[in-house]
Amino acid sequence: MKPVNLKRLAEELNLSIATVSRALQDSHEVSAATKERVRALAAALHYEPNAYASSLRRNQSKTIGVVIPKVTNHFFSLAINGIEEAARQSNYHVLIYLTHDDHAREVAIIQHLKGGRVDGILLSVASGTEDIAHIQSLAPANIPVVFFDRVCAEIATANVTTNDYESGYQATEHLLAAGCHHIAHLLISNNLSIGRNRQQGYLDALQAHGLPPDADLVLPDTTNRAHNEELLRELLQRRPDIDGIFASVEHLAVSAYHVCRELGRRIPEDVKIVGFSNLESVSLFDPPLTTITQPAHDIGREAARILLRALEKKRPILPSQSVVLNSELVQRRSSEQG
Amino acid sequence: MKPVNLKRLAEELNLSIATVSRALQDSHEVSAATKERVRALAAALHYEPNAYASSLRRNQSKTIGVVIPKVTNHFFSLAINGIEEAARQSNYHVLIYLTHDDHAREVAIIQHLKGGRVDGILLSVASGTEDIAHIQSLAPANIPVVFFDRVCAEIATANVTTNDYESGYQATEHLLAAGCHHIAHLLISNNLSIGRNRQQGYLDALQAHGLPPDADLVLPDTTNRAHNEELLRELLQRRPDIDGIFASVEHLAVSAYHVCRELGRRIPEDVKIVGFSNLESVSLFDPPLTTITQPAHDIGREAARILLRALEKKRPILPSQSVVLNSELVQRRSSEQG
DNA sequence: TTTATTTACGTAAACGTTTTCAGTAAATGG
């Protein structure tokens, strides 16, 4: 079976390839009658343009790369949803890459993407990332990048985040208002922008209420679930005065539930918990978890839109800008006043 | 700044483009010394081959397309994880497309993918899909497709699924053993393979225990959450004899919890619930939800591997085959015997 | 009428890579 490409269409219609190409692009240089003939045959033969030939020639791929730590975190699932929505509206395609929070993998992915496979990148940096040379190398390669959620302050570009500092502050204050005096912070990572901001909010809220910071009460994620729970168990046993937990990432809140159960600490009577989470079903938890819920879908969509808007210009330079979409504290029973 | 491509490398090294290309592919037709020179300069200039030129010439994109209903369903998140893992190991890329269970969107996506953007497709069909002409058109276009989870029996290709029939049977039998006599089935869709299989398992289990089928007790998903809950509420009120619920998709189990709470039906005392779910945190539910847990990650990885293996041959024909990975019933309190 | 301008199409180059085909020089075999 002969392939159906422009050449084939041109032959069957006794036209040149150029005219066929132009007809399909609805160019004004082609008569209405010819356009109609071309379109009819293209439809009949189910012509589909070769994306690679087109990309090669136009030097643009109509594709954006999404580089994220993991897709099992519900935040990123929702964000992908928003990204796909925006991309589809602009006829763009979405390539997904997972770093698994591994710096080396992130470097390899970014390096590869410089080959022109994508026109732009949406990035949420890996927690293992400290050196950012690979990200900086994108600018000279003319590949714009928009950070979402986990940003990289050293790079001048567009960021879309949520109000992490305020959320950390608010969560902490919420626990204080509920009567907590010794609040632990289960921290996503102090290497990440979001981790630092949430931690700072936590610290400032304590200070505002006259409580001294206590490094002993801050537990960063080890990326190993069993290990996390062990550290937390050890902490709760060593510090029976802990009466509040602020988990700055979903899975740590879940771990906190498990450990509290195991140790017989009642929630919220003995320990009150607030956690970042985008899981709808937290309302079914026992007890329902008070959450900081991020506008994940909107964050993804907004980041994609900014990127896509920039890509429509010939020289996609992204001005430094920060879009902040607010998270929401949803109060449930896990932090109710005893 | 001059672009760094094969031409540039060739010029700087006083070699032909052909030799540079061959050197980078470690061809035996190039001397070791030349290879070394080429590699050194390529590394120094951070040469990255243009993926589109390469794809165009070789007529293969090193990319697979993943077409799924939604990414917010945890099953698909986990599956993507497995797919990405397999793809990365084979140096393949992953394009994501969401159908949102909309047939028209699925058709458009598939049609577009015939343009050569992907070498193969992993597909989990939309619940709205009845006509499968668009899928059938992939074979003549030489694009292999592997179904996972939601298969299309009419198409002769590889399928990767879980043992849906047995799971439906097992879940129902589990509820019967726990003392239920009137078991409702909240069905994902009777248009989907998985829906039909789970429903058949449910029916057969009832029959095996001498219970007549009751169409009144089967509620298919309406894809509208509020509407689902309304129908369920109405059902539970109309049929106070219902003492067991089998939800063949996660979000319907969650809805069942909400409605039961609202109506004051105690779980598991009044109504016992079993649901398909891949959410880890169901163990924190009140009460913890008994689940059928699918090996989602493995299903994705296996489907991807089968596809990738086929793509390595020059003429990727996938023999009809069905790989079945077993789901697991994890018993928790929501189905405990009163 | 002559000269611009517009309309509609064709020719051919280009995008960056891979690969076929030749070609040269050196090495090997008889």
Place this chain on the structure above:
DNA sequence: CCATTTACTGAAAACGTTTACGTAAATAAA
């Protein structure tokens, strides 16, 4: 010593598109 192979390299075509340029005819302006 000639014939043949081997080792390396280059020229050029090809993949399917887009687009700058050219051109002929038709129309408008003079």
